[in-house]
Amino acid sequence: MKHIMVAHDLSDKAKIALQRGVQLARQHQARLSVLYVLEDHLPKVVLEKQMLVADALINQQLLECQAEDAQVLIKMGRPAQTIVVAQKAHSVDFLVMGDHHQDSPEFFSGTTLERVLQRSAVPVLLAIETDMTAYQRALVPLDFSLCACHALHHVYKLLPHSSTIHALHVLEMAEVHGVDNDSEISWQTSLFDQLVMDERAKLPLAGPQISHELRQGELHNCLAQVIAEQKPQILAIGKHGRGVLADALLGSLAQHFLGQPPCDVLVVK
Numbered sequence: 001m002k003h004i005m006v007a008h009d010l011s012d013k014a015k016i017a018l019q020r021g022v023q024l025a026r027q028h029q030a031r032l033s034v035l036y037v038l039e040d041h042l043p044k045v046v047l048e049k050q051m052l053v054a055d056a057l058i059n060q061q062l063l064e065c066q067a068e069d070a071q072v073l074i075k076m077g078r079p080a081q082t083i084v085v086a087q088k089a090h091s092v093d094f095l096v097m098g099d100h101h102q103d104s105p106e107f108f109s110g111t112t113l114e115r116v117l118q119r120s121a122v123p124v125l126l127a128i129e130t131d132m133t134a135y136q137r138a139l140v141p142l143d144f145s146l147c148a149c150h151a152l153h154h155v156y157k158l159l160p161h162s163s164t165i166h167a168l169h170v171l172e173m174a175e176v177h178g179v180d181n182d183s184e185i186s187w188q189t190s191l192f193d194q195l196v197m198d199e200r201a202k203l204p205l206a207g208p209q210i211s212h213e214l215r216q217g218e219l220h221n222c223l224a225q226v227i228a229e230q231k232p233q234i235l236a237i238g239k240h241g242r243g244v245l246a247d248a249l250l251g252s253l254a255q256h257f258l259g260q261p262p263c264d265v266l267v268v269k
Helices: 012-028 044-064 079-089 112-119 146-158 177-200 221-228 253-259
Strands: 004-006 031-038 071-078 094-097 123-128 136-143 162-172 209-216 236-237 264-268
Touching: 004 012, 004 221, 012 031, 012 044, 012 253, 031 044, 031 079, 031 253, 044 071, 044 123, 071 162, 079 162, 094 112, 112 123, 112 253, 136 221, 136 264, 146 162, 146 177, 146 264, 162 177, 162 221, 177 209, 209 221, 221 236
Parallel strands: 004 031, 004 094, 031 071, 094 123, 136 162, 136 236, 162 209, 236 264
Antiparallel strands: 123 264
């Protein structure tokens, strides 16, 4: 991770994203940029005033975080499109955003966050946690898809070596007890064990400790149970590259967790 960008909208929730961006930039010795996008349809006098307000506010927050060396970028355009273009123009490899839907999951659809996630080629972190210490507990819902494995790899590299990552695979089967059902669970467990072993072998030796488990049941319920038990500080999920917030395991749950995040959420393509 060489260049982290924080997309700022001058809200209190964006300040949380900025603080997390500062923490991660220090941890990884990465460059930090803060981007604010002005809607270009506003009158010129309003744009000029808003630009001054944004520059002053962001620089004050950076001063409070002792991150005065961060680059402040103020651009005009449509927010989501401008953020994605800025990623490429400034060689950004990690984006941090705040919660943009006012505590109501119904407002997630159509937000700048959703539009950026549909277009971003780099990992996007939704930061909501106010505790700015380095992450120590992560949860990765892991199936056999490439995007889910990418999520595991990214969060492994993101977290400090002292942290733990819990990988969960949910086996959705009819709850019919018998030899065939038990055999299927045993077979799926061995496949999942092998998947985790194979993916771990691709990662650097020094890094977080990875645990894993397979649970049988309804997907949403199993994930909710494990989140309650593990109390992760970050949830890492994968998405397909076609701009749809879904992958083979999560489906609509990706959108659910972004609409109602239980912790910080990392979305990886």
